[in-house]
Amino acid sequence: MKRQVLAAMAIIVALSIGTVGCSKLSSGLGQAAATTQEQSSTTETGTTDDTMFTERDLDSTYDEASATKVQLSDAGSTAEGEGVTVEGNVIRITEEGTYLLSGTLSDGQIQVEVEDTVKVQIVLDGVSISNASNAPIYIKQADKVFVTLAEGSENTLKVTGEFVQTDDNNVDGAIFSKEDLTLNGQGSLTIQDAYGHGIVSKDDLAITSGSYTIDSAKQGLSGKNSVRIADGKIRIQSDTDGIHSENTENTSLGFVYIEGGEIQISAADDGIKGTQKIQIVGGTVEVTSSTEGMESALIDISGGKVDVTSTDDGLNATDGSTSSQGGFGGDAAQDVSIRISGGVTSVDASGDGLDSNGAIEVSGGEVYVSGPTNDGNGGLDYAGEAVVTGGTVVVTGSSGMVQNFGSSSTQGSILLNVGNQEAGSAITVKDQNGNEIASFTAKKAYSSVVISAEGLEQGSTYTVTAGSGSTEVTLDTLxxxxGSQQPGGRGGNMGQQPGGNGGPGSMGGQRPQDGQSTNQ
Structure with missing residues (x-):
């Protein structure tokens, strides 16, 4: 309705000045809307958090008729409208407004430097800009800048050489902003940065729509205060972190918030790192390769689909202090936890699967972990307390460092040593009537399982099948x-071998010796 009203108003104004034939409402709020006060809003589905995104963040429309048009061309760029100066291959935006860019610069830059109370919208409509030593788009000063991808457009930004600083700012990204930055639209943007980051904001960085392919030597998306994603298709190939937010001056900032979209990350270091918090409420997040999949003081997953592959820990909750290293011999860190209340989370980790230097809390959703094959790590590893009150959790891995959920849990949980089972073998739990309560197919070989699901009740008997083995378990206690404890491991407060609290603890009923499994 709002867009229809805006369109009608634009037509009425155009008729009154006799320029109907020149006015085209295309993919944008328009100049009039660009100057209106920015307000918080929700999407039509009502799911968008209005504390994270404003109405203008989510609306990628613009008025082409009133926009200043810039045609990029090596040594011959032109501007039709106000607020732009052209100096060789450097295009400077100096006034509030909407700027529609098209064309190519083989070694150029778009600069934004306006008053710090002013908002600017840059629309990319078939733009290709390379730069040998600096950012193709450099935002020096503004209140906020919106980079909008015109519908159906294909745009490219490329940094080909090492960065050379031209002022007091340490410019190190293909898009570099000192201010709040939002990207949206219905087009695509490809970023290649052989020496720096992909997109950088020294304030808040938001993506609400559009398609992005980022290949960077450093972080793909970097927001000092936050990185916020409402929607869009994002592909990141990074030689460090895929998505990163860190503020060393204000520890209440430095967070990543993901509400929707399709995100795929291949990272040489962390897939996603937010020093204060990583919060995922929706969307699809796939970390196809990483050292650690996600790292933050708080990792909070309440919806969406999360799939993480890592050579070390899958999800790692840490405050970065050396006094709390999690697990065996470490002190539990305050305000550090992994919380899962919804969605589907899958982890394939060579290190710890879910690793918290504080607590682990599962109250809903589905959690599946293919944990480590070596006894120096565990599928669950925590220094505080692990509590399960709902949802489905299946964790496979080695048996040397395995931990179960703790006694404060209100939902049943079973920990078993299951012998040496092959990758691809299934784990199932059935009740006395043969009803399946939980199932999972492990991606790697494993010798222990932790299973918690709705329907596991104290006093009842269940059949657990893992690969070639099967056993009955009666939950004498919930x-x-x-768990088990290995000398020198990081097992935290682990007591007896699996099978404590009323069960044999291994397939076939033999108690494992010295933390090792038996295969019957």
């Missing part, structure tokens, strides 16, 4: 099996 938490069946306390």
């Amino acid at each position: 938490i069946y099996g306390e």
Whole structure:
């Protein structure tokens, strides 16, 4: 309705000045809307958090008729309208407004430097800009800048050489902004940065729509205060972190918030890192390769689909202090936790699967972990307390460092040593009537399982099948099996071998010796 009203108003104004034939409402709020006060809003589905995104963040429309048009061309760029100066291959935006860009610069830059109370919208409509030593788009000063991808457009930004600083700012990204930055639209943007980051904001960085392919030597998306994603298709190939937010001056900032979209990350270091918090409420997040999949003081997953592959920890909750290293011999860190209340989370980790230097809390959703094959790590690893009150959790891995959920849990949990099972073998739990309560197919070989699901009740008997083995388990206590402890490991407060608290703890009923499994 709002867009229809804006369009009608634009037509009425155009008729009154006799310029109907020149006015085209295309993919944007328009100049009049660009100057209106920015307000918080929700999407039509009502799911968008209005504390994270404003109405203008989410609306990528613009009025082509009133926009200043810039045609890029090496040594011959032109501007039709106010607020732009052209100096060789440097295009400077100096006034509030909407700027529609098209064309190519083989070694150029778009600069934005306006008053710090002013908002600017840059529309990319078939733009290709390379720069040998600096950012193709450099935002020096503004209140906020919106980079909008015109519908159906294909745009490219490329940094080909090492960065050379031209002022007091340490410019190190293909898009570099000192101010709040939002990207949206219905087009695509490809970024290649052989020496720096992909997109950088020294304030808040938001993406609400559009398609992005980023290949960077450093972080793909970097927001000092936050990185916020409402929607869009994002592909990141990074030689460091895929998505990163860190503020060393204000520890209440430095967070990543993901509400929707399709995100795929291949990172040499962390897939996603937010020093204060990583919050995922929706969308699809796939970390196809990483050292650690996600790292933050708080990792909070309440919706969406999360799939993480890592050579070290899958999800790692840490405050970065050396006094709390998690697990065996470490002190539990305050305000550090992994919280999962919804969605589907899958982890394939060579290190710890879910690793918290504080607590682990699962109250809903589905969690599946293919954990480590070596006994120096565990599928669950925590220094504080692990509590399960709902949802489905299946964790496979080695048996040397395995931990179960703790006694404060209100939902049943079973820990078993299951012998040496092959990758691709299935784990199932059925009740006495043969009803399946939980199932999972492990991606790697494993010798222990932790299973918690709705329907696991104290006093009831269940059949657990893992690969070639099967056993009956009676939950004499709600938490069946306390874990095992290996000398020198990081097992935290682990007591007896799996099978404590009322169960044999291994397939076939033999108690494992010295933390090792038996295969019957």
